[in-house]
Amino acid sequence: MKRAVLTLAIISSLAACVSAPTGPTIAIMPREGKPFEVFQQEDQLCRQFAANAVQDTSNAALKEGATSAILGAALGAAAGAVIQGGNSQNVGTGAGVGLLGGAAMGAMNSSGKQNQAQVQYNIAYQQCMYSKGNQVPSYPSQGGNPNYRPPSSGFKPIQ
Numbered sequence: 001m002k003r004a005v006l007t008l009a010i011i012s013s014l015a016a017c018v019s020a021p022t023g024p025t026i027a028i029m030p031r032e033g034k035p036f037e038v039f040q041q042e043d044q045l046c047r048q049f050a051a052n053a054v055q056d057t058s059n060a061a062l063k064e065g066a067t068s069a070i071l072g073a074a075l076g077a078a079a080g081a082v083i084q085g086g087n088s089q090n091v092g093t094g095a096g097v098g099l100l101g102g103a104a105m106g107a108m109n110s111s112g113k114q115n116q117a118q119v120q121y122n123i124a125y126q127q128c129m130y131s132k133g134n135q136v137p138s139y140p141s142q143g144g145n146p147n148y149r150p151p152s153s154g155f156k157p158i159q
Contacts, residue, residue, distance in 0.1 A: 020114075021054060021121040023047060028126065029135040039134065046128035053124035054117045
């Protein structure tokens, strides 16, 4: 019974490591002449807008981490029982090893979903702040080289 409670506590703590975006990772500046208090109100409104926009993606990342940890613990317990013929000590050891392996797999799988959620959050936040007249970065929000300029086509207009 102690092992089951301990296993559930560990699963819960590992699942808590997976988190939804808590804020933007891009800098937005108020337009010239805008009172800072107005900018702060818009910031809060746009943070809420962005959080709502990525809620489904964030929930998927949380579920991915928890599910993988639980499945890993169950498979580890089963493997421990099969290998040692049902010895309860080995079942607990197998569950612990499976929990760690499952948690690691869950963390890797949910990491991609977390990154996707952060990118979506940034885009939604940036769109909202732009619609309020604030200054947004002029570089791509999903990475890339902000100094890149397309090559000249060699076309020269007739004067």
